[in-house]
Amino acid sequence: MEPRVKDDIHSSSPKREVEHTRDRPFSCGLCTKTFTRSTHLKLHQRTHTGEKPYICEQCGKRFALSSCLLRHNRTHSGERPYQCDRCDRAFSQSSSLKQHLRVQHNVEENEPFTCKHCPKSFKRAYHLKMHMRTHTGEKPYSCDECGRSFALSNAYIRHQRVHTGERPYKCDQPYSCDVCGKSFSSSSNVKTHMRIHTGERPFKCDQCGKGFSQLTHLKQHQWVHGDRGSVERLQCEGFGWVI
Structure with missing residues (x-):
């Protein structure tokens, strides 16, 4: 009797392929993408056909998705449903609000708990509670x-x-x-x-307005903008020397 040879670990498994097809039974005939629902496949196919059934009544611009038309309509109506809880600014898109919070208030997405008295934000509510004592003086x-x-x-x-x-x-x-x-x-x-x-951040980037608590952090950030000259000209306000 010949010894049984195990299948190579990288070989395809018919059972696995069947399960994958069962989970996402709707496949695109023009590319390799598969979907769990027929409606998702229908929307995807518009990327191939170029179909844009949603038309703006104001300017005639067309869109493949109704959500895209809804966002576009705000450019005409002036609606700004996304309000910043740190200042009076409001935005028509959630992505614009996220960018504003990151640049102007130094709030990252993974730090949802923000202080109402300073730009600091935290990952956990407990850390925000401890930080609040620096403002209230509670000891x-x-x-x-x-x-x-x-x-x-x-x-x-x-x-x-x-x-x-x-x-x-x-x-x-x-x-x-x-x-x-x-x-x-x-x-x-x-x-x-x-x-x-x-939460004091005295060192400000003159390119985007983002603030930093230490000069070295600002220096590192300047490379994001690719401005080596600004990095070399940074002056420390506290000690009066130039890097």
């Missing part, structure tokens, strides 16, 4: 020994070591953040770090 963690209060629990725990004498780490960073307790080797580093809590 719920109070030291029983000296009465000093802190916004974050980890800052309170670090402070307790002042009274207990506990020194788990070598002290080469004598400057600490009053908000989170993080330590630094110089006061200027504390000042830069505080921008994480305040």
Whole structure:
């Protein structure tokens, strides 16, 4: 009896092809695309036929999809249903609003929780809640020994070591953040770090208006615009030197 040879891992499986066809039974006769519904196939075929059944009554422009006509009609009506919750700007398309939030308010899509008092945004509601204390001044963690209060629990725990004498780490960073307790080797580093809590972004891009908390971040961003001259001419407002 001849030994059985297993099929090559890259060989096609008839069963898998049948299952794939069963999941997406509607296939295009002009390309390899398949669809789960016949209506999706019908709409797709317009990319091949050039059919554009939806016509604008104002200017006569034609569209393949009704949703495209709906968006186009806003150019005539002036309707702007997408309102920015950070300023008074409104937009006719959601993509324009997303771009506005990213450029003007430094809000990314993966950071949906935004602060109403500054440009900062967060991935989680809890982080926004902690950040809000930098604006409200809330410091719920109070030291029983000296009465000093802190916004974050980890800052309170670090402070307790002042009274207990506990020194788990070598002290080469004598400057600490009053908000989170993080330590630094110089006061200027504390000042830069505080921008994480305040949301301050003093370094602005003259090409798109996007702001950055550190000059080095702005320098890296300038390469997006391909303007090497601007990068080389960047001047630090805080120290008065030129890169």
